[in-house]
Amino acid sequence: MAVTDTKTKILDSALRLFSEKGFIGATTREIADSAGVAELTLFRHFLNKENLFEQVLKDYSFLPELEEIIHEIRDLPYEEGLLIVAKSFYKTLKKRKDIIKIVQSEMQRYPEKLHKAYHSMIDGILNSFSEHLKDLQKRGILRDFDTFHAARGFLGLIFSFFNMQELLMRSMYRQEDEETILKDFIEIFSRGTMKP
Numbered sequence: 781m782a783v784t785d786t787k788t789k790i791l792d793s794a795l796r797l798f799s800e801k802g803f804i805g806a807t808t809r810e811i812a813d814s815a816g817v818a819e820l821t822l823f824r825h826f827l828n829k830e831n832l833f834e835q836v837l838k839d840y841s842f843l844p845e846l847e848e849i850i851h852e853i854r855d856l857p858y859e860e861g862l863l864i865v866a867k868s869f870y871k872t873l874k875k876r877k878d879i880i881k882i883v884q885s886e887m888q889r890y891p892e893k894l895h896k897a898y899h900s901m902i903d904g905i906l907n908s909f910s911e912h913l914k915d916l917q918k919r920g921i922l923r924d925f926d927t928f929h930a931a932r933g934f935l936g937l938i939f940s941f942f943n944m945q946e947l948l949m950r951s952m953y954r955q956e957d958e959e960t961i962l963k964d965f966i967e968i969f970s971r972g973t974m975k976p
Contacts, residue, residue, distance in 0.1 A: 786815075786817060786821065786825065787825050789815040789816060789817065790811065790812070790815045790817060790821075790822055790825055790826070790832070791832075791835060791836055791839055791840075792815070793811050793812075793814035793815040794806070794811045794815075794832050794833070794835075794836050795836050795840055795879065796814065797810055797811050797814060798833065798836060798879055798882065799876075799878035799879040799882060800878065801882075802882040802885070802886050803829070803833050803882070803883075803886055803890065803894065804886055804889060808822055808823070808829050808832070811832070830891060830893050830894055830897075833894060833897070834893075834894070834897040836879075837897055837898060837901045838897075838901060840876060840879070841901045841904070841905065842868075842869055842872045842873075842905055843901065843904045843905050843908060845868060845872060846865070846868070846869070846905060846908050846909060847908055849864055849865055849868055850865075850908065850909070850911075850912045852864075853865070853912075854912075854915070858916065858921055858922075858970060858974060859966055859967070859970050862934070862966045862969065862970060863962065863963065863966055865909070865934075866934075866938050866962045866965065866966060867959070867962060869935060869938050869939075870938055870941070870942055870958065870962065873938070873939065873942040873946070874942065874946060877946050877947070880947070881947055883898065884947070905935065906928060906931045906932055906935065907928070907931075909931040909934070909935060910927040910928040910930070910931040911927075913927035913930055913931060913973070914927045920975065921974065921975065922973050922974060922975060923973065923974065923975045923976075925973065930969075930973060933969070934965075934969050937965050937969070938962070938965065941961060941962075941965070945958075
């Protein structure tokens, strides 16, 4: 088995088991067994469970997709680009719902190294979107404001909607059209950020 295939199998198994059992509950032995490798092989690729978790956060975050999207939407109308980002971010959050739920519930018990890895991943996403907003400012599309705060506000709005709908299970009690809500968020956000 090629090194990349082995590493991918370990990461896929880790994502699944961390999503099911959490960082604290999933063992490296279970992850290795699930990946069909020896535990020693897991440790050859990842020094310890913390490093494995860090890599899962990096590889399965929204950042790689966001960077591709930003390149694709650069010349689209502002609100159209925002909708693409919002829909993709929301879709990724829904796909990763189980691990998000676990991370939120266990975060207080994680070692400091994992806190840093988690916040580094979040900052990477925010910085990438912030740079996109800066580019739009330079091109005269957006007014002057702190783009990092705006990125945090925009993506936070979508995360809050996801949190309410999926984690707090509002969608079980109230059916709402996700695209309509995302479009409303974008209209509110764009009115506050575009040049008059």
